[in-house]
Amino acid sequence: MERVAKLSGSLGFWVVVVTSVLVALASYRFVPLGVEVAMNFVAHNLNGNSLALYAHIAVAPIALLLMPFQFMSGLRTRRPSNHRWMGRAYVAAVVISGIAGFQLAFHTTTGTFATIGFALLSVIWVWTTLGALYFALTRQFARHRDWILRSAALTFAAVTLRVYLGTSMALGAEFMVAYPIISWACWVPNALLVEAYIVLRNQRQPGRAEAVS
Numbered sequence: 001m002e003r004v005a006k007l008s009g010s011l012g013f014w015v016v017v018v019t020s021v022l023v024a025l026a027s028y029r030f031v032p033l034g035v036e037v038a039m040n041f042v043a044h045n046l047n048g049n050s051l052a053l054y055a056h057i058a059v060a061p062i063a064l065l066l067m068p069f070q071f072m073s074g075l076r077t078r079r080p081s082n083h084r085w086m087g088r089a090y091v092a093a094v095v096i097s098g099i100a101g102f103q104l105a106f107h108t109t110t111g112t113f114a115t116i117g118f119a120l121l122s123v124i125w126v127w128t129t130l131g132a133l134y135f136a137l138t139r140q141f142a143r144h145r146d147w148i149l150r151s152a153a154l155t156f157a158a159v160t161l162r163v164y165l166g167t168s169m170a171l172g173a174e175f176m177v178a179y180p181i182i183s184w185a186c187w188v189p190n191a192l193l194v195e196a197y198i199v200l201r202n203q204r205q206p207g208r209a210e211a212v213s
């Protein structure tokens, strides 16, 4: 039973690695194609809000690209200085693109429900990431791991959003109906799942949450 759980755990991890890398790289399609062609429904931001748009679409994929590699224990133990540098870059990418994402949320053409969903996601994304940084700097590594897991679940919203959007469009849903729902659905289940995992793991390993390393 434990073997099955381990196997499905590592399969899940590799699904996260591959989908994160693919979505991050595909996000740069705006470089050869331009925003109007590559991501038409955010192109209205080019009028007066282009700094936030480019800060978000150019920097957020860096966070998505770095995130899964930070969880690879082999890389972390063999090259701890790489882990720290990539961690700093991840935090910087989240802060810059999170603030820009917050600004974009107020310019979405898909309504107030989507604005609140994305704005809340930006705030919690930056908050959990800075929390993880604080616990790393104060050497509270058990807490650092929990908080970076929370941050990663929200970074992964970029993938779940595109999976849900693609699926709902393929099923014939109306974009203006589906998108506001997805602006919440892309991150709330991720956050709850990771929270449940943290609670269960800390129950199974009492004292872990208080450990300093």
Ligand code: HEM
Pocket: 023, 024, 027, 039, 041, 042, 056, 057, 060, 061, 062, 063, 064, 098, 101, 102, 104, 105, 106, 107, 108, 109, 110, 118, 119, 121, 122, 125, 154, 155, 156, 157, 158
């Ligand atoms: C987790 C916090 C995030 C928030 C709050 C957020 C917010 C937003 C918002 C509000 C928009 C504009 C949507 C509209 O105008 O209707 C947007 C678009 C976009 N975001 Fe994010 N985003 C986040 C994470 C990411 C990540 C990690 C990536 C990395 C791939 C990313 C890449 C993009 C891209 C490429 C677009 C342009 C449209 C598209 O292709 O879907 N975002 N984001």
